[in-house]
Amino acid sequence: MELTGAQILMKVLKDEGVDTIFGYPGGVLLDIYDELAKTDIRHILVRHEQGAAHAADGYARAGGRVGVCLVTSGPGATNTVTGIASAYCDSIPIVVITGQVPTHLIGNDAFQEVDIVGITRPCTKHNFLVKSTEDLGRVIKEAFFIARSGRPGPVLVDIPKNVGNKKIAFEMPGEVKLRSYNPTYNPNMRQLQKVAELVQKAERPMIFAGGGVILSDGAKELTEFARKNQIPVTTSLMGLGAFPGSDPLWLGMIGMHGTYRANMCTGKCDLMIAVGVRFDDRVTGKTDSFAPQAKIVHIDIDPTSIKKNVPVSIPVVGDCRITLGHLNTLTDQIDPNDLQQKRKSWLDQIVEWKSTRPLDYEQDKNGPVKPQYVVEKLYELTKGEAIITTEVGQNQMWAAQYYHFERPNRFITSGGLGCMGFGLPAAIGAQVACPDELVVDIAGDGSIQMNIQEMATAVQYGLPVKVVILNNGYLGMVRQWQELFYGKRYSSTCMDCAPDFVKLAEAYGAVGLRAEKPSEVVAVLKEGLFSSKTVIMDFRVAKEECVYPMVPAGAPLTEMLLV
Amino acid sequence: MREEKHVLSMLVDNEPGVLSRIAGLFSGRGYNIESLCVAETMDPQVSRMTIVTKGNEPIVEQIKKQLNKLINVIKVYELTGQEYVQRELAMIKVSAKPEHRAEILRIVDIFRCKVVDVGLDHYTIEVTGDEGKLAALLNLLRPIGIKEIARTGMIALFREAK
Known part of the structure; x- marks a missing residue:
């Protein structure tokens, strides 16, 4: 079948299950937009390309799939950079397709030319410049594969105009295989055995969950693990929703504007099970005094997250959902009565922290709106x-x-x-x-x-x-x-x-x-x-209302400014 | 924690942009590159890159993990702490006044170097060896007058089990 690059792009996008694109057209994208209009893919015309990248991000998170945006070369591409960087920091799977000037003009400072692959190298999980139409189908497939697998992230594909309008014989590429990219999903079971033992022994354990739990679809496993082992849970900002906010084991968010009890728990716990987090500085405060009494177990699919900011007693590289599933099995035989006894004074302490220092504000009936x-x-x-x-x-x-x-x-x-x-x-x-x-x-x-x-x-x-x-x-x-x-x-x-x-x-x-x-x-x-x-x-609203509690930057978590 | 030199040997995809990804990783995260050497392997799709870096243990561990995370990096080996052979090639242009010419040639002979270019007032010497040998040679040539120098940076391979 003879197809143009633009037609190939549409075919592969359909094959990847894309039903929506957030985008903004431009000169080098004319062939692609012409083909796009012939498909049933919904195009949402944003008003600024940064909006396209953020919209793809929101689409990916709410819908649990890869978000796609399509923008033109030069300013269209540079306008997406903030959105790409945001998706990169939060590990959100989006594919950003940028138009590029024709290959023979690349490097000539052509109109609306910019080296977007160079610009986005440090803020994408990976990026591609497609130099020939023959590579296009495979590259798009790889882009989706890389974006959604392992620790997800944004992938940018730069398509020169002539790559989009050249006609070639096309066959849908098969399954993606990259010899240099093979994320570790399954954790080391011997490490997990050690974790299970710590869970049984700990008197003051806590779970610190992050965006990784949500990205791996592991909220159910996390909730089961916490409830069954009677471990209170805090999350990072990115982890909110990974554990039900109405559960008695819920501590509220950790960190600079975390709850009093979550931050106090961090100071006092003897075991911290960190899942799908990266110990951001807004979470840890002063790292030297972060969870000073605790053994830290760190579960994450990205090895670079582990031991980057805080020392860890048991590192576990693996998918959060799969790992928590194994932990649930491994902790099956722990006696719940024994646990209840062991955790009682710890859970009581948390209740006391919660009742004496709740999140609080006062709404005066006649005062300004809080x-x-x-x-x-x-x-x-x-x-x-x-x-x-x-x-x-x-x-x-x-x-x-x-x-x-x-x-x-x-x-x-x-x-x-x-x-x-x-x-x-x-x-x-x-x-x-x-x-x-x-x-x-x-x-x-x-x-x-x-x-x-x-x-x-x-x-x-x-x-x-x-x-x-x-x-x-x-x-x-x-x-x-x-x-x-x-x-x-x-x-x-x-x-x-x-x-x-x-x-x-x-x-x-x-x-x-x-x-x-x-x-x-x-x-x-x-x-x-x-x-x-x-x-x-x-x-x-009240003009000079502050967010409390607040841990000043670089201070230990337990030294909070309260209302 | 002590900062030490570490030798990393990596296999990477031989395609445009890979060097920039790796160099960008080092500069973006504030890691050091003491030397970097890259060329094609037997497989034309793969290059071997040898990087000498400096850092304490946790930093070097991070460097290795971050390198491994790059999609184009196939494998990262750390040679430091293992049995390996390392070499560097340098070309040294020394000023060669008549009164020094014999002395320079004696040094060349002792260090098993080669003179690859000669002129009325210079010799260009080619030398290979490990860091120590190059440093010793440079020490001896410096008083005579080094005009220019080009070094490849270190390349290295594991020793095979005997």
Whole structure:
């Protein structure tokens, strides 16, 4: 069968099960877009290529599959870099297809030419420049394989214009085999035996779970493991939803803005089972005093995550779900009565920490709206069932603290890169992946403006995402640091001139709502959440509210600033 | 923890961009490269790269893991701590005034080097050997006057079991 490169691309994408592409056309992509229009693949035209990358990311997380974006050469490609870097930090499987100038012009500083493969080398799991149409099918297959296997991540494929329009005889490539890439899924059982013994012996154990559990689809196994062995669970920001937020063993999030009890547990535990985490500095605080009394077991599919930031007693390289499954079998014969006795004083201690130092704020009836109150009401009204995306900063932390997740893949945030402007396009991607779900972007007035143009995308495709802006007129998180550590010198963090978000929503053809008093919050949320349209809800919240608890950067986790 | 030299020998895909991925990994993560040597193996699709790096134990472990993680890296071996042979080739252009010419040739003879280019006031010497030999030779030639030097960096292979 004779096919052009563009036709081959479509064939292989279909073969990979792609049904949606987030993209933006351009000169070198004309052949590809011409073919795309002939397929039944849905194309979501974003308003900025960064939005395409974030949307693919949100789509991948909510839908549990590889997200795809398609952008043109030069600026189209460079605009995706932030989105790619965010997906890379959070290990999200996306395939980014970039157009490139024809091969004979590469290196000539041609119009809209940029070495995107060079630019994205350090922020992709892998990337390719396709130099001939003959390679195209195989490369696309490899890109999907690499993106979704092992520790997932973004893969970029750069396709020169002439590779897309040359016609060749085509046969669908077979199964992908790469001799230099072979992730370890199955853990070493002897190591696991040692872990099982530690679980039995430990008096003060805890589990610290991360995004790896969610990515490996291991939330069920984790929950079983924790419940059966009576081990309390904390997670990183990326791990929220890996363990039910309503379970008595749930400690809340760990780290800089983690709960008092999760951080105290870390200080006092004698065994920490870390699963699918990478011990980010926002989690560990001062590494020397991180879990000082504990033996640390670290389970991760990526060997580079292990012993990178903290020393580990038992390293286990393997897929989180498979490894936890084995651990469940290995701990089957542990006597539950014996465990209960052993853990009693530990679990009692945790209950005490929880009751004396809960996450807390006060909502004065006549005072300004507290941002925490908005998130808490949002949680109650949605019964914890919404898909929540966030921007970055205070809004992100309040979302993490006050929205409680029962299930994985419901909390979508730029955890590693901490990328403002992530939430709205990610919500669009999540809504495309899950058309019947309620998708809410919890935003700040600063970060929502970083990709506000995607409102047009949401409205164009009838995507009823809800944007909840916690509008305090500041770049709140930076302002908080200035308040606490820089003598309240608010250098460039006051956003004096913001648009009227209600009018802005209306200008985009969406619904705009506003609440200025605590008594209006629930009504606005109800109206907004149950609308069938794209909605922006502008909550005017207390201007100088801080996120607590807070562990100052580089301090031990147990030294928290409380309210 | 003590920083030590480590010799890594790797097999990598012989394709464009691989060197840049590896060099980028070292620069991006702040690792040292003391020398780097790369060329095709018997299999034209595979290159062998020898990297001499410096770091304490955990850093070198990270370096090896990070290298292994690259899709184009087929295998990473650490030679340090094992039995291996290592060589480096250098070309040294020494100034050769009449009063020094005989002395230089004596040194060349002692070190089993070769003179590969000769002029009215220079010799270019080719020498192979391990680090120690090259350092000793350079020490002797330095007072005479080294004009230029080009070194390949170390290449190395495991010793086979006898």
